Amino acid sequence: MATTILKTEGLTKTFKGFKAVDGLNIEIQPQMVYGLLGPNGSGKTTTLGMLLGVIRPSEGSFSWFENGQKDENRKRIGALLETPNFYPYLTAVQNLEITAKIKDIPNPKGEIERVLKVVDLFDRKDTKFSTYSLGMKQRLAIGATLLGDPELLVLDEPTNGLDPQGIKDIRDLIIKIGKEGKTILIASHILDEIEKVCTHCAILRKGQLIKTGTIAQIIGNEDVQLIKAHAEDMDKLRSFVNSKNDYSIYRDNEDAFIISAAHGMKASDFNKHCFDNGIVLNQLSTFNETLEDQFLQIVKTS
Amino acid sequence: MMKLALIEWMKLRRSATAIAILSVFAVAIPLVYYLLTLIAIPVGPMIWRFPESAFQPPEAYHYVTYIGSWFNLMVGVIIIVFTTNEIKFRTQRQNVIDGLNKRQVIYAKFLTVIELALVVTLYAFLISVLTCLITGFEGSLFDGIEYIGYYFVSSLGYFSFAFLFASLLKLPALATILYIFSTFVEGLASIPLSKYAVYEFLPLRSFSELISSPILPNGQTEDRMLDIAERCGVAGIYIALFFVISYWVLKRRDI
Numbered sequence: 001m002a003t004t005i006l007k008t009e010g011l012t013k014t015f016k017g018f019k020a021v022d023g024l025n026i027e028i029q030p031q032m033v034y035g036l037l038g039p040n041g042s043g044k045t046t047t048l049g050m051l052l053g054v055i056r057p058s059e060g061s062f063s064w065f066e067n068g069q070k071d072e073n074r075k076r077i078g079a080l081l082e083t084p085n086f087y088p089y090l091t092a093v094q095n096l097e098i099t100a101k102i103k104d105i106p107n108p109k110g111e112i113e114r115v116l117k118v119v120d121l122f123d124r125k126d127t128k129f130s131t132y133s134l135g136m137k138q139r140l141a142i143g144a145t146l147l148g149d150p151e152l153l154v155l156d157e158p159t160n161g162l163d164p165q166g167i168k169d170i171r172d173l174i175i176k177i178g179k180e181g182k183t184i185l186i187a188s189h190i191l192d193e194i195e196k197v198c199t200h201c202a203i204l205r206k207g208q209l210i211k212t213g214t215i216a217q218i219i220g221n222e223d224v225q226l227i228k229a230h231a232e233d234m235d236k237l238r239s240f241v242n243s244k245n246d247y248s249i250y251r252d253n254e255d256a257f258i259i260s261a262a263h264g265m266k267a268s269d270f271n272k273h274c275f276d277n278g279i280v281l282n283q284l285s286t287f288n289e290t291l292e293d294q295f296l297q298i299v300k301t302s
Numbered sequence: 303m304m305k306l307a308l309i310e311w312m313k314l315r316r317s318a319t320a321i322a323i324l325s326v327f328a329v330a331i332p333l334v335y336y337l338l339t340l341i342a343i344p345v346g347p348m349i350w351r352f353p354e355s356a357f358q359p360p361e362a363y364h365y366v367t368y369i370g371s372w373f374n375l376m377v378g379v380i381i382i383v384f385t386t387n388e389i390k391f392r393t394q395r396q397n398v399i400d401g402l403n404k405r406q407v408i409y410a411k412f413l414t415v416i417e418l419a420l421v422v423t424l425y426a427f428l429i430s431v432l433t434c435l436i437t438g439f440e441g442s443l444f445d446g447i448e449y450i451g452y453y454f455v456s457s458l459g460y461f462s463f464a465f466l467f468a469s470l471l472k473l474p475a476l477a478t479i480l481y482i483f484s485t486f487v488e489g490l491a492s493i494p495l496s497k498y499a500v501y502e503f504l505p506l507r508s509f510s511e512l513i514s515s516p517i518l519p520n521g522q523t524e525d526r527m528l529d530i531a532e533r534c535g536v537a538g539i540y541i542a543l544f545f546v547i548s549y550w551v552l553k554r555r556d557i
Contacts, residue, residue, distance in 0.1 A: 052399045054557050075401035085396035089318055101309050102400040 010060035035194035038204030078145030088130035360446020378464030385468035459509030
């Protein structure tokens with residue numbers, strides 16, 4: 001079996017009594033594009049900071065590549081945390097030379113050229129970092145993470161501050177890299193981004209892990225039909241749904257149930273089933289929920 | 303270790319602050335050296351004039367390093383700017399993310415202090431040797447070279463002092479101001495203390511005392527409690543102390 005990329009156990013960070021990250025357990029396998037989703041202040045950056053050695057965990061542990069918390073591990077990771085951090089008085093090439101030196105990358109010259117071409121900065125390679133636009137800075141930071149073709153990319157809000165074209169370019173780039181089979185851990189508060197880019201996802205709120213799974217599991221599989229239904233006798237409806245394998249109550253709203261139906265089941269089938277079992281529905285509709293709704297729902301209720 | 307030193311050198315040699323200050327330093331030493339030949343200074347009852355021997359070993363080493371030590375305070379500002387910039391630009395953080403550990407990041411800054419001290423010492427050595435070669439000399443060229451060694455320790459002292467301020471204060475402007483200000487404070491404090499032996503144990507004094515003033519009335523020698531080896535020892539203890547405090551401060555901080 002392939003080496004687990006990352007495993008955390010009860011990872012916790014307390015800032016003066018406030019738990020920024022609370023007992024986090026996640027596991028990342030090779031070739032996952034893993035999204036860490038949560039609103040601002042949910043502990044995403046703190047989590048990554050601990051994993052990347054700049055914040056000391058208060059409790060718990062993590063292990064990269066089944067190799068513990070060794071500093072050496074980070075040379076196998078290309079990481080962007082919060083903001084692009086470079087020496088403003090150095091050019092793109094000079095900055096990347098330092099990164100390459102730290103990571104002990106063989107043939108730095110060729111590698112630097114390669115990544116600058118990937119992020120489309122080759123034309124500006126000899127201009128100082130301080131003259132770059134925000135988008136270019138962000139692209140250089142992503143370029144730096146690609147240096148030496150690391151086993152894992154860690155990207156914290158990679159499209160932060162970019163214009164729509166820049167956002168699209170970066171997303172396309174991440175999708176492309178992900179398709180090449182690279183493992184990526186990406187933190188974002190933008191749902192759309194996670195949905196478009198990731199295969200797996202963990203949702204954080206106030207430092208706690210709320211949900212984790214594949215994007216399909218979390219966001220609702222396309223194969224699964226969501227049905228909003230209301231009956232005269234809600235208790236009867238509940239026991240009926242619970243007794244059938246084909247249906248389950250996805251969400252228990254006060255005014256109606258949101259019911260998920262197995263593959264191939266339509267709302268009309270559900271209606272018929274109910275009727276056959278003596279339940280009269282007075283409201284029935286298919287239910288389409290955006291990720292946005294889901295996310296807000298998850299974050300609000302838990 | 304070599305890798306860390308190399309990385310720091312890659313950062314340092316392109317820093318505008320470092321280039322500007324070192325340029326001033328590079329010009330100032332020979333300039334002041336030359337200007338001294340033009341003036342007469344009253345020292346006590348005598349008038350001091352620049353002796354011919356100041357361009358020959360061993361005096362040349364003494365003069366050049368003495369002049370150099372005036373400018374060490376200025377060169378120390380490079381260390382402050384350089385160290386605080388790493389915090390401001392968050393590049394220190396990125397270095398850790400990229401695979402260094404915190405201890406290596408701190409060691410790298412120690413190495414910068416040593417690198418810079420080597421640069422100024424080497425320059426002082428070159429100027430001294432060139433002067434001797436140009437003006438001609440009798441005896442050994444390297445007579446008096448011990449001053450180059452004292453100068454290295456003295457530079458290390460000033461720069462580690464600057465490093466301490468940078469580590470403690472994080473803000474470049476504040477650190478620079480307090481660093482310069484502290485020399486005045488020590489200067490003022492040393493006036494009432496000058497009667498006592500403790501005076502030679504003040505940190506900045508211990509660095510500057512490594513190279514005593516060559517400008518003395520004929521025949522007069524400076525009256526000191528500590529000999530040169532002991533002075534080196536005192537300076538060495540301070541340097542070690544500054545490094546240990548800086549290390550302790552940086553180690554405890556989240557970056």
